Amino acid sequence: MPSRTLYQKLVDSHTVTRLDDQNVLLFCDLHLMNEYTSPQAFAGLHEQGREVLMPAQNVSTVSHVIPTHPVANRIIQNPAAALQASNLKRNCVRHGIPLFDTNDALQGIEHIIAPEHGMIRPGMVVICGDSHTTTYGALGALGFGIGTSEVEHVLATQTLVYRTADDMRIRVDGRLPIGTTSKDLILMVISRISAQGARGHAVEFCGSAIDALSIEARFTLCNMTVEAGARGALIAPDQAAIDYVLARAPDINGDIRDRALAHWATLFSDDDAVFHIEHRFDASDVAPHVTWGTSPDQAIPINGNVPAPGGSQRLSTEQALRYTGLQAGMTLEGLKVDHVFIGSCTNARIEDLRAVAKVVEGRHVSPTLRAMVVPGSGAVKVQAEAEGIAQILIDAGLEWRQPGCSMCLAMNDDILSPGQRCASTTNRNFEGRQGRGAVTHLMSPAMAAAAAITGHITDVRHMDLATSESIA
Ligand SMILES: CC(C)[C@H](C(=O)O)[C@@H](O)C(=O)O
């Protein structure tokens, strides 16, 4: 057997048949669905009188359109959104597909729910009509987003016509400095390789800095790799990943457990496997990063300067500066924000909320802004409440909401007004993403928490925290 990358091993083990030089028919172990990208797929399926081939290999949740107001009964007021949610329910009931419905205590963002319930395991292929499916690479599973017509194909066949990607390896050695996180690392990586830098590639992360990341930090890293254009993100599963999965998947026991462990032990890139592109970064270079523009690669270290338009980036830089209202040469520290949003499939897990609590504990949110925390799932919410974190956030003046995509994208009741500036732990800062005319600055949870306290973009390393060692 020739040497293979981890990505190639995963594709090979799921190839039903090779279609041509570039395409294979790929078996998909798990298909996740949301209310937003599934309705036409079900409609297409029904038009052809077809059934869902493997209902138990599919899971749904209502995540994008759901309101997050802190009330018990979650009624969707917008008629179009309510219809999307009720359609999803009807389709799931009809086909016997498990659903985390609007009032389910465990409902939440798809990419947060799936791993926390042990659905994601090393070596799997996981797909979803959602680009941030790359998240699952953190557990050594190949995850990627698909389009609506592909959703229909998967429902009918549990397979996908899949064009194989090239291999990229990103090695990160060294130690992340205190006050920085995997969010800062991935913002730095994307800013260096560009929003198209990993286009057409499955990215494997490796190196001592990656090994040292918690599983939740790895989720953040792999989640945002799609913002560099990647078609997948992978980290070879180590003991930490295996422990994470086994703690959440009680069905993996006895014989199955032995077989699973033996299989997972093969999930790494062979020593002499060839990557089409390789990058190296030093974790000790990472500073807290913040975006200044309207693309996730338009990010700078907190002590850096907003770039001047020039070279091949001249037009896009000019346009971004026009939209964000910033000037070349300025620093971001001290920039006033109107809103702080802590949430999304990138940064709404328990560790993210703990990091926020460490920064805001014993302080109060600036009276000049509104700050909102939206846990990624019902389970995260319950855990944060049990740990006392929710109370710390509430005491500090942050709003404690119900789970959902919320202000990550303005597709529900949580929308910014034109001209508002938001410090946000999300993954995209596109024009109008959080509301028409609103400006998004992407950053880590700790940095967003610091902005909530001071009222402006602030280097969390200067917050004089009693426990700064453990910010993140
Ligand atoms: C709505 C969905 C198709 C979209 C995605 O694919 O990522 C959304 O989740 C996003 O983050 O922009």
Ligand code: SF4
């Ligand atoms: S939280 Fe944001 S990025 Fe994640 S699935 Fe929802 S809308 Fe997309």
